[in-house]
Amino acid sequence: MEQLNAWFTELLADNSIFTADTLGYYLDGLGSTVRLVFLSLIIGLMLAVPLAIARGSRRKWIKWPIFLYTYVFRGTPLLIQLYLIYYGVVFIEGIQDTFLWAVLQDAFYPALIAFTLNTAAYTTEIFHGAIKATPRGEIEAARAYGMSRARMMRRIIMPSAFRRALPAYGNEVIFMLHASAIASVVTIMDLTGAARFVYARFYAPFDAFLFVAAIYLCLTFAILYLFRYLEKKLLAHLKPING
């Protein structure tokens, strides 16, 4: 053990890159990334549930605008959406004088808006697909009990749709974490921003980016584990009886 310790100290003593100073940058970056991704996922989820239900509506004037929204945000790169919301809006005449500027002035909120709208669009489609895939029998049974549409939605369709959507939603969460790497283009010091800073300062791309890749891997592992746990709990009834 002591040998290992000595070996480790020696290993770190030799490098001029991973000092307490730069590790601090990575730590701050981790904070920004987690904050940004967590908030956009939560808000995105809250938007996506009503949107997914409305997306399945029979009324065209409800259905089509939502389809258009998900189509636009799934059909264009997130980077472009971020550029438009951060750099683009500046060129709207007089925007600095409106109340919107208080939100758009900072780099954090434009990024949060772009990420939220993007993940909400994907999540809407995931949930919509899951709702559509509800077995006919469950709906017929609910009707036979005399449930109203709202109650059927609440008690029968949504609980089973959420379960079905879980694996796909887990993927979306991981995609969102990785997509957040572009936040550094609008000056946010997220994990990738910290890595780019360290890279620019020491001209050591391998060290800077491999280190940050390892942090992303750890985060992804945590997310995977969380969803594995949720699936095990919530989808227990789908497992083969003797499995």
Place this chain on the structure above:
Amino acid sequence: MKKLLALTLLGMVMTTATAQARDTDEVRLAIDVPYEPFVYRTAGGELEGFEIDLGNELCKRANLDCTWVEQSWDGIIPGLLSRKYDAILSSMAITPERENQVLFSIPYYNTPSVWITQRDRNIDISDKDALEDLSVGVQRGTIRDSYVTQMYGDTLDIRRYSSSQDVANDLIAGRLDLSFEDYPVAVETFHFRDDDSDFKQVGESIKTPTSIFGKGAAMAFRKRDRELAEEFNQAIRGVYADGTYDKLMKQYFDYDISLPVGKQ
């Protein structure tokens, strides 16, 4: 059979070796566009600017066939080391950290850096307490990034951008309180010396400490390409000696960016 295999392998190694050696007459020069007035694109899409003219003149003198390669600042040194091009001619200041990675020519210009803010603002850059909560924009990985990080890291809110254009956009948009920019670039993007400009300089122009700002801007080469660097050194001395440098400089600047003779 083994012999044949060894020979083939040897042959492959040798051909790749020759393919990798620089063809001495052809030189690819990397530059980060735009960086007015050193380099910018005309409406027709042509590259223009002081460094383009200077680079072409140097190549002519050294009898080299030069082509320009556009490269963003972030990756400009790794690109050189990975042989995407043979030299950098892109307002790169000589600094000790960079000298660890590349071989510099003699410097060909030296300009100070300036603080820029909106005309109606009153900012005292020497009053550290008053700088709390103010934001400054710099291009990531430049000497100006190093300067504000070292000198103002604990007071100013430092925002780092990929290009100097983005910094300018956000100062114009009102997202930033300050920009710390290379003097000529600031003249070109903010026109801060004009009376009707919305921007003004704050405090003195800054050239020191040399440990951060270096001895001026120079071309950068791979460390092994000593001969190539020497050819360009000769050419730089040449354009200084016969007045060509002054003529080119006057086309783009109404102030002096040249280095004192003998100091290059």
